[in-house]
Amino acid sequence: MKKKIATLLIATLAFGVVGLTGCGANDGETNETTENAATEESTQETEDADTADATTEETTDTATEELEVLKVGASITPHAEILAQVKDTLAAEGYDLQVVEYNDYVLPNTALEDGELDANFFQHQPYLDDFNAENGTHLVSVAAVHFEPFGLYAGKTDSIANLKDGAVVAVPNDTTNEARALLLLEAQGLIKLKEGAGLTATVLDIEENPLNLEIKEIEAAQLVRSLPDVDIAAINGNYAAEGGLNVADAIAVEASDSLAADTYANVIVVKEGNENSEKTQALVDAVLSDGVKSYIEETYGNAVIPVF
Numbered sequence: 001m002k003k004k005i006a007t008l009l010i011a012t013l014a015f016g017v018v019g020l021t022g023c024g025a026n027d028g029e030t031n032e033t034t035e036n037a038a039t040e041e042s043t044q045e046t047e048d049a050d051t052a053d054a055t056t057e058e059t060t061d062t063a064t065e066e067l068e069v070l071k072v073g074a075s076i077t078p079h080a081e082i083l084a085q086v087k088d089t090l091a092a093e094g095y096d097l098q099v100v101e102y103n104d105y106v107l108p109n110t111a112l113e114d115g116e117l118d119a120n121f122f123q124h125q126p127y128l129d130d131f132n133a134e135n136g137t138h139l140v141s142v143a144a145v146h147f148e149p150f151g152l153y154a155g156k157t158d159s160i161a162n163l164k165d166g167a168v169v170a171v172p173n174d175t176t177n178e179a180r181a182l183l184l185l186e187a188q189g190l191i192k193l194k195e196g197a198g199l200t201a202t203v204l205d206i207e208e209n210p211l212n213l214e215i216k217e218i219e220a221a222q223l224v225r226s227l228p229d230v231d232i233a234a235i236n237g238n239y240a241a242e243g244g245l246n247v248a249d250a251i252a253v254e255a256s257d258s259l260a261a262d263t264y265a266n267v268i269v270v271k272e273g274n275e276n277s278e279k280t281q282a283l284v285d286a287v288l289s290d291g292v293k294s295y296i297e298e299t300y301g302n303a304v305i306p307v308f
Contacts, residue, residue, distance in 0.1 A: 066094065067091060067094060067095060067096035068094055068095050068096065068279070069095075069096050069098060069118075070090060070095040070096065070097050070098065070118050070119075070279055070282070070283060071098045071100060071116070071117050071118050071119075072097065072098070072099055072100070072117060072118060072119045072120060072121060072283065073099075073100045073101075073102055073107075073108035073111055073112060073117045073119075073120035073121070073122070074099055074100070074101060074102065074108070074120065074121045074122055075101070075102060075103070075108075075121075075122040075238045075242075076101050076102075076103065076238075076242055077238055077241045077242045078146075078148075078238060078241065078296070078299070078300055078303075078304050079121045079122050079238065079266070080099050080101050081299070082121075082145070082146075082287065082292060082295070082296065083097065083099050083121065083287070084099065085291065085292055085295050086283075086286035086287055086289070086292065089286045089289070090282060090283070090286050093282045093286070095279065095282055095283075097283075100117065102122065103221055103242075104219075104221055105122065105123065105127065105174060105220060105221075108120040108122055108123075109123075109128075109131050109135070109137060109139060109269075110135075110137075112139060112269065112270070112271055113135075113137045113138065113139060113271060115271070118270065118274070118279060118280075118283075119142075119268055119269060119270045119280065119283055120268075120269050121145070121266065121267075121268050121269070121287075122238070122266070123266065123267065123269065124176070124263070124264040124265060124266055124267060125141055125144075125263065125264075125265070125267055126176040126179075126199055126263060126264065127174065127176045127177065128141060128267065128269060129176075130174075130175050130176050138271060138272040138273075139269050139270070139271060139272065140269065140270060140271075140272050140275055141267035141268065141269050142267070142268050142269070142270055142275050142280055142284055143267060143268045143284045143287065143288055143308075144265040144266070144267050144307050144308065145265065145266050145267065145268060145287060145288070145306065145307065145308065146265065146266050146296055146304050146305055146306050146307055147261055147264060147265045147266070147304075147305045147307050148236065148237025148238055148264075148266065148303065148304055148305075149237055149247055149250075149253045149254045149256075149260075149261075149302065149303070149305070150177075150180050150181065150184055150234060150235070150236060150237065150253065150254045150260060150264070151184075151234070151235060151237070151240060151245075151247050151250030151251075151252065151253045151254075152184060152185075152188070152232050152233070152234050152235075152250055152251050152252040152253075153224075153227060153232065153233050153234075153235055153240065153245055153249070153250050153251065154227075154232060154251050155170075155226070155227040155228060155229070155230045155231050155232055155233055156228070156229075156230065156231045157231040157232055158251070159251055160188055160190065160232070160251055160252060163190070163211055163213070163231060163232070164211070164231075165211050165212055166211070166212050166213070166214060167211060167213055167214070167231040167232070168213075168214045168216055168229075168230040168231050169185065169190075169213050169214065169215055169216065169230065169231060169232050169233070169234070170216045170217075170218050170223055170226045170227075170230040170232070170233035170234070171185075171215055171216070171217060171218070171233070171234045172217070172218070172219070172220040172223065172234070172235075172236065173217035173218055173219055173220070174220060175200070175202070176199065177220055177236060178201070178202060178203075178217065179197075179198070179199050179200055179201040179202070180199075180234075180254075180260055180264060181234030182197075182201045182202075182203070182205070182206070182215075183198075183199075183201065183258075183259065183260060184234055184252065184253075184254055184260070185213075185234065187252075187254075187255070187258070188252050190209075190210075190211065190213060191206050191207075191208060191209050191210075191213065192206070192207050192208035192209075193205050193206060193207060194206075194207045198259070199259070199263060203215045203217070216230060218233075220235075220236050220239055221239055223235045223236075223239060224239060224240065224242070224243030224244075224245060225243075232251065237303055237304065240303075241300075241303060241304075246303065247301075247302055247303040248301075248302065248303075256305070265307045268283065268284060268287065288308045292306075293306045293308065
């Protein structure tokens with residue numbers, strides 16, 4: 001009897017040990033399986049994220065590559081500001097408008113002639129004609145956009161009536177803009193030009209100068225800075241605006257029905273041979289729009305007048 005009880009007890013204990021060992025092995029396998037699954041899930045999420053990022057970058061790069069660069073040189077005010085209004089419009093047409101800003105009247109033309117630009121927007125037709133003649137360039141206008149009234153601005157003297165004998169008057173030193181300044185002085189009764197001098201007038205064409213005005217020729221971009229040193233200055237509209245001057249503050253401006261108003265509209269210019277390209281046409285259509293016209297009128301008032 002005692003042997004039977006002992007045998008039964010040993011069997012029971014053995015079964016318990018085997019049972020416990022079995023449970024421990026199953027828990028280890030379960031934990032290992034769970035950890036492996038978590039690792040695989042984390043790895044997959046990382047791979048998916050990397051794939052998504054790569055897809056986004058690829059899409060962005062592709063979108064950028066699809067846009068054809070349209071590079072336009074322009075004076076800062078108002079030309080570059082006007083062009084900024086059509087960037088989205090041109091993007092919708094497949095062009096990435098890149099505006100290169102200049103603060104002089106020479107480099108944007110030489111850059112266009114050399115193929116560094118697709119177009120430029122800063123000058124009027126008489127200046128363009130004169131530039132081509134003097135430099136042998138082959139640039140043509142494709143659209144007239146706006147007219148910027150030329151103004152006489154006070155320096156040491158606050159009005160035309162207060163100008164004294166020998167007063168110093170600053171004018172642009174480039175041929176076409178100098179003629180424009182002289183025509184404005186003539187319109188104010190300060191000088192008289194030789195008959196027929198018109199748009200080619202220089203200081204040598206001054207026939208009468210009652211006040212013995214000293215006409216000082218200065219680079220157009222420097223005229224605003226010259227004001228403290230001269231009595232009055234004839235300044236281009238864009239340089240006046242850049243220098244913080246308002247056409248409303250000018251002591252005299254070109255009349256809207258003057259020869260200048262008919263002649264000195266600012267134009268979009270391209271190199272000869274590109275007048276009818278799709279790129280040029282897209283630029284012209286975008287700028288000569290009702291939206292741009294409204295922007296010019298609302299932003300610049302009488303300082304910039306649309307002509308389309």
